[in-house]
Amino acid sequence: MDREILNELTVALQKGDAIKTQKFVKIALKKGYEPEQILTEGLVSSMNTIAEKFKKKQIFVPDLLLATRAMNAGIFILKPKLKKQLFSPIGKVLIGTIEGDLHDIGKNLVKVFLERAGFEVIDLGNDVPVNYFIEAIKKFKPQILGLSASLTTTMYGMRDVIKALEKEGLRENLLIVVGGVPITESFATGIGADIYDMDGTKVADKAKEKLKCSNF
Amino acid sequence: MDREILNELTVALQKGDAIKTQKFVKIALKKGYEPEQILTEGLVSSMNTIAEKFKKKQIFVPDLLLATRAMNAGIFILKPKLKKQLFSPIGKVLIGTIEGDLHDIGKNLVKVFLERAGFEVIDLGNDVPVNYFIEAIKKFKPQILGLSASLTTTMYGMRDVIKALEKEGLRENLLIVVGGVPITESFATGIGADIYDMDGTKVADKAKEKLKCSNF
Amino acid sequence: MAKVTFNELAINNLNDFVYGHAPKKIKFDNGMVIGGGTVYPEVNFTLPPMQVNKNTISKAYKQYKEMTEGVCQRAMELQVPGLVIEIELVPDMTFNPEWGIETTKIVKEVMNEYQDKNGLKSLLRITPVDVREGNDLEHMWRGKHWDLVMDTFKGCAENGADLLSIESVGGKNLHDDGVMFCDVAKTVFSLGIVAARDMEKLWENIVKIAEETNIIPAGDTACAFANTSMVLAVRGMIPTVFSAIDRVMCAVRTMIANEQGAIGPDKDCGYEGPYIKAITGTPISMEGKSAAVAHNSFCGNIAAAVADLWSNEAVENKRLLGGMTPEICTEMLVYDCRLMNQFTASGNNLLMRDMLVESDSRLDAHAYIMKPSVVLNIAKEIIKGKTHLERTKIAAKAAVQEIRKGFENGSLELNERELNYLNMIDSQLESIPDNEEEFIADMIENNTTEKFDPKKYDIA
Amino acid sequence: MAKVTFNELAINNLNDFVYGHAPKKIKFDNGMVIGGGTVYPEVNFTLPPMQVNKNTISKAYKQYKEMTEGVCQRAMELQVPGLVIEIELVPDMTFNPEWGIETTKIVKEVMNEYQDKNGLKSLLRITPVDVREGNDLEHMWRGKHWDLVMDTFKGCAENGADLLSIESVGGKNLHDDGVMFCDVAKTVFSLGIVAARDMEKLWENIVKIAEETNIIPAGDTACAFANTSMVLAVRGMIPTVFSAIDRVMCAVRTMIANEQGAIGPDKDCGYEGPYIKAITGTPISMEGKSAAVAHNSFCGNIAAAVADLWSNEAVENKRLLGGMTPEICTEMLVYDCRLMNQFTASGNNLLMRDMLVESDSRLDAHAYIMKPSVVLNIAKEIIKGKTHLERTKIAAKAAVQEIRKGFENGSLELNERELNYLNMIDSQLESIPDNEEEFIADMIENNTTEKFDPKKYDIA
Numbered sequence A, B: 001m002d003r004e005i006l007n008e009l010t011v012a013l014q015k016g017d018a019i020k021t022q023k024f025v026k027i028a029l030k031k032g033y034e035p036e037q038i039l040t041e042g043l044v045s046s047m048n049t050i051a052e053k054f055k056k057k058q059i060f061v062p063d064l065l066l067a068t069r070a071m072n073a074g075i076f077i078l079k080p081k082l083k084k085q086l087f088s089p090i091g092k093v094l095i096g097t098i099e100g101d102l103h104d105i106g107k108n109l110v111k112v113f114l115e116r117a118g119f120e121v122i123d124l125g126n127d128v129p130v131n132y133f134i135e136a137i138k139k140f141k142p143q144i145l146g147l148s149a150s151l152t153t154t155m156y157g158m159r160d161v162i163k164a165l166e167k168e169g170l171r172e173n174l175l176i177v178v179g180g181v182p183i184t185e186s187f188a189t190g191i192g193a194d195i196y197d198m199d200g201t202k203v204a205d206k207a208k209e210k211l212k213c214s215n216f
Numbered sequence C, D: 001m002a003k004v005t006f007n008e009l010a011i012n013n014l015n016d017f018v019y020g021h022a023p024k025k026i027k028f029d030n031g032m033v034i035g036g037g038t039v040y041p042e043v044n045f046t047l048p049p050m051q052v053n054k055n056t057i058s059k060a061y062k063q064y065k066e067m068t069e070g071v072c073q074r075a076m077e078l079q080v081p082g083l084v085i086e087i088e089l090v091p092d093m094t095f096n097p098e099w100g101i102e103t104t105k106i107v108k109e110v111m112n113e114y115q116d117k118n119g120l121k122s123l124l125r126i127t128p129v130d131v132r133e134g135n136d137l138e139h140m141w142r143g144k145h146w147d148l149v150m151d152t153f154k155g156c157a158e159n160g161a162d163l164l165s166i167e168s169v170g171g172k173n174l175h176d177d178g179v180m181f182c183d184v185a186k187t188v189f190s191l192g193i194v195a196a197r198d199m200e201k202l203w204e205n206i207v208k209i210a211e212e213t214n215i216i217p218a219g220d221t222a223c224a225f226a227n228t229s230m231v232l233a234v235r236g237m238i239p240t241v242f243s244a245i246d247r248v249m250c251a252v253r254t255m256i257a258n259e260q261g262a263i264g265p266d267k268d269c270g271y272e273g274p275y276i277k278a279i280t281g282t283p284i285s286m287e288g289k290s291a292a293v294a295h296n297s298f299c300g301n302i303a304a305a306v307a308d309l310w311s312n313e314a315v316e317n318k319r320l321l322g323g324m325t326p327e328i329c330t331e332m333l334v335y336d337c338r339l340m341n342q343f344t345a346s347g348n349n350l351l352m353r354d355m356l357v358e359s360d361s362r363l364d365a366h367a368y369i370m371k372p373s374v375v376l377n378i379a380k381e382i383i384k385g386k387t388h389l390e391r392t393k394i395a396a397k398a399a400v401q402e403i404r405k406g407f408e409n410g411s412l413e414l415n416e417r418e419l420n421y422l423n424m425i426d427s428q429l430e431s432i433p434d435n436e437e438e439f440i441a442d443m444i445e446n447n448t449t450e451k452f453d454p455k456k457y458d459i460a
């Protein structure tokens, strides 16, 4: 079988062209490729290339986002045909911006990278009150909680969330990531967070690494 | 009795002229002034004027220092003749710069203001190890301990001193003043100091005030 | 609707386009004249990490008092001809207008003391937070959030503010999406329709409050818009050409404050300020290298080229070896202003302007579109538009052309990735339908989400 | 004794006395040329409040690594033509030379990485602390303290330093007393005799180490001397005329490093640098407005007038909204340098110099004695002196005269209090005996205390 079509698929995905990506996935299926092969050799490997390029600052965020969108479009076609659920997420993350804080571009970037890394991400949005976090954790049972604050006046709200979790007995099995412009490492440690990072590309790696060594 | 001579004394002191100050004190004594009157109306009141001017930034440090020196020269003549010890110090202060720290101009200025305010000041100098502070406190029994640090790497030495005092049971009756360029109010509070101030003119006032309300 | 439409440039000649001088200078009772030849420092400071609530508010007041004293003291020692202080209220001080008002009083009292005792001339800009966001927002122009913003403006105006500003956020959520995907159509829609409508309504009301209290409605900033792009571009997240074009589009939006009656100086973080000044003639506040305490940028010098106030953006109150950060920023700004004013005094201000410009403009597209000659070229096109939407599209198109021209004649360096995006943006612009109705309908259909509800803007 | 005595000015013409250009420029293998026309930023950063000991040293190393990375990254993004980093070792890193040496390695490694991977040219200045103080000091030139300083210099020189400097303290205690009382005779003695002898011995040895390791013996600073006066004067504690005259006297002292073979750039906080440059022709590092992070001054702009490196003095590593302070300072310095270099590129550097000068020189005596024309006038007199003591006295006398002339012709503002002190200083200078032996004997007799023991300097 010629690999021509997988190459075309790769090009389409890397250009972020969702329509062409879907088209080439369909053609590949018709040509008799296994859905698993299309997924791994066509979609996932190209996406990894894209992610690498982004880390090296060779491409921009929109390139990454469009490629992600194209990949998801391709997966949408493949999904019913996959023999088993290849895509069980490696972990579940709940994220949100602290109450009183209305900036969320930073949080959104982190979300993109976590999803890219295979996490399922539940986004509570911004301006999230403490009790919303508590209820959502009870409901979704995530392994990771991501808290974001962009204002010096809201960053202490992170501490309130962590305190409330402790009170409810929910802290123990949770990995807590905090981030945002004013957050320092010592602040993060001081309020009892596990991971501190502002850089979206790194949060995912650190979360993966930490999860491995944790008893979740 | 004409007050001419007291006026001349005032002028000499305010000019910081120690020799003339002594001369006019002697003349005043010969003219029959009571030593107490020469002290309060000639020396102390002029010195208060000088101190006020300094606070308002109308004169410089050398003016203040020279006037202090002139006043002390005048007191040297008066002392044997005073009926009772008018000058019992209002409190005893032990000061020093933390080990590893070699800057002491700031500490010296504070010392000047404390002495001006009527405190007896014992200066341990700079680069003072923790156990020197402890021994000196046992020996001199001051009401106030002043710690100075000018480097970000030595300021934690203040905490060591306070901890050692607590261990020795010496902390309780001691008012601790800390100061120096890198010292913030929250740092001072955090290590358990009582007064934080970098401004020499204010330390004395604060110390006086605090002593009043304390149970020393 | 708009009270004034600016159909001509207030500044036509490059030689009249320089820092310190604005056609519509503003004179104050204390003798300060903004835009009258002297550049003044505008110092902006805020609380260090702390919670603001009932229990801590008195600590916050104390900090504001001390910060103001520190700034005034340093400014006095450095013999400034005049000082502007800006307080950007923290969110809790707009959610609780009484706290914002009390802060205004406290700060102004210190300023008055220094003015009376030491002859330090100063003005106070108060910038409430635009809290019209969040899950419980009912509507942009009525309901709790709107009332809080208006009450804060009013209370601060009555209690010591000299200048009123805001970093308003109408259309921000849509714009955020536009930036992340470099989606030009969405960006045009968010600015030219959504933000524009909000600016009209908001500034109509701010101007009314300022008139009633006899103070200055100063102006807005595209902080929530083009500054997001600019900062992402500086971090290498999005192309700098996008942030440059976004900035020019934002000029149309920010200028609506002036159409409604704002008379400047607009807010420091509005890097679109040069466009506002060229078109409306009002003085502007700018920030650049000294704003590195708040964010980095590629236009640290060029930002000063036509500034009338020179600001540090915002610094948290922290101690460094040289003292508290607000005082430190004051000192830095004072020396920058001294130097610019010295060039003016010796008749060399145009040379200084050109050096500020040339030192940055070649290296970055965003810096390039701040170049005074480029600003005049583009501004000339913008004013031809009949509606805000049309002006926004013209702004983008003209910016693309100027950037391309700059690259081609060697006055701007762009790498291939940037050039690709420039072409992409250009073709995206081409594909926006000429028919406004059609464009709006299409955009509303595809962008109505929980984050953006056109009904809250009375659209559709 | 002295290897070279500078009996002529290296710069005679005001038109040759400008930032970026030094008669004795220094070329480095990586292509950087200090004093060759370009002003480079010299970024200086230090640890935030923390203890440095066996348990924490690895944390300190981590901070240095991160700070260096942040600075290099920002410098690269801002496309600097070259960068100098200065590390002033903290005391514990000189008391434990191995820690200072390891820090040097760590910082240099990051710099090398950025140079190799990203083409960022850079140089590293290492400044050990002069720990020759304290209760257990045996002698200035032998014993434990001396050995520690020398071991640190040597180890750092062998492990990555490109430039060696120190803020040496010989005579400091005496000078402190002189400043507090504005006692001119004591100040002259501390500088012209005590400090001078120490500088000879110290720099003879530093130059030797630099020669052996084939790196640059850069220079000293009167930080422990005239900077104490300057900061006290800025705070209104002592008259600014005293600090100005003290500064000029300090030039004689600091220059002794160059007499012993230091070839510049001297250290940033040596505000006497312009004198060193005029007399010796070596390039200089200066700090001004951006050093407000470390201390305030009245010469924020004028300090740049003849600078070859432009520094922030020292900033503690703390986070502000815009990032970590070392990166923030880098950005500010880069923009300042860009602007100065742009003036040079367009042939207008002399005008820029004059504007930097004029913007400050009228307002403060210390700023005034940094005015290039004044520097040349006074420097011309200094070099007539035969000994360091004589030069110190000439320096003071000439400074008094220039300050008085400046006041009389209206180019310097002085209030009455300052004028009184100027006269007092003048008459104190008159009363210093011409006979050196007599002067020294008198000074030693009256100033030998536990703080100053002439035996530790082999005097008397």
Ligand SMILES: [Zn+2]
Residues within 6 Å of the ligand: C167, C221, C223, C227, C269
């Ligand atoms: Zn802003």
Ligand SMILES: [Zn+2]
Residues within 6 Å of the ligand: C044, C088, C268, C269, C313, C314
């Ligand atoms: Zn701002």
Ligand SMILES: [Zn+2]
Residues within 6 Å of the ligand: D167, D221, D223, D269
């Ligand atoms: Zn120094």
